[in-house]
Every structure is written in C-alpha cells, then in structure tokens.
C-alpha cells in the first residue's frame with residue numbers, strides 16, 4: 528500500500544475507534560450541535576445539511592445523519608427510514624439549488640479505500656455544471 532494510502536487508513540481506523548468510544552464527538556456532530564461553525568442549510572430530526580469546507584464542485588453539500596453511525600458497514604435495519612430520508616432531503620436541496628432537472632451527483636464514501644475521511648455517515652451532493660467521470664483506484 529502506498530504511504531499516503533496507509534496513513535489515510537490508519538487515520539480512518541483511529542477515527543473509527545474514537546467514534547466507537549465517543550460517538551457523539553465527530554466533527555460533524557460538533558457542526559450539528561453548533562459547537563464549531565459551518566454553513567448549515569437544512570436541519571430536521573434525522574439529518575443536517577451544510578456546505579463542504581473544501582468544495583469539489585460549484586455546489587458541494589454534505590447531508591449528514593444526526594445519529595453518528597461511522598460507515599454504511601455499521602448500519603442496521605432500524606436505520607432504514609433515516610437513511611432513506613437522506614435522499615428525500617437531497618431532492619429538496621437539489622430543488623432549492625435549481626439543479627433538480629439539470630442533474631447532480633450523490634456520493635457516499637465508505638471506509639479507507641472508498642475515500643471516507645470522516646467516520647460519520649454522510650452523503651455528498653455535488654452540482655453545478657457537467658461533472659467529471661468516476662475514478663478508478665489510485666496506483
């Protein structure tokens with residue numbers, strides 16, 4: 528494994544461990560609780576959406592479950608309605624941004640190889656012009 532990928536893997540596992548011990552203290556939970564600043568554009572009982580701090584497209588919104596589940600690999604049947612709600616909110620945000628019909632991309636990264644940096648389930652909504660293709664694994 529390349530050094531950078533190995534480092535990302537270790538950081539992710541540390542995050543997972545920390546998350547398991549103190550699930551309420553992910554950076555996203557701090558944003559949801561207004562403990563650190565962010566541009567929150569939507570909030571309800573199940574999810575919170577805010578602008579990504581390092582946007583990869585003209586519009587880059589993170590839609591985050593209020594419940595701090597680390598990754599999709601940790602979801603349980605009881606989470607089904609909450610996870611489905613991510614799509615309902617994604618559609619609402621896409622509508623508000625005016626991209627409902629022109630198109631947008633929804634991404635959920637899972638684990639180190641999936642490029643997940645923050646161990647707290649979230650959906651990326653990317654929009655604004657034609658987006659590039661999806662990537663092959665990095666060599």
Ligand code: 5GP
Pocket residue numbers: 554565566577578579580581582589635636642643644645646
């Ligand atoms: P992941 O790689 O886990 O799928 O995505 C994490 C995303 O969270 C990245 O796009 C990153 O830019 C964003 N992010 C990380 N820390 C912060 C933060 O403190 N505030 C905001 N708004 N976004 C963040």
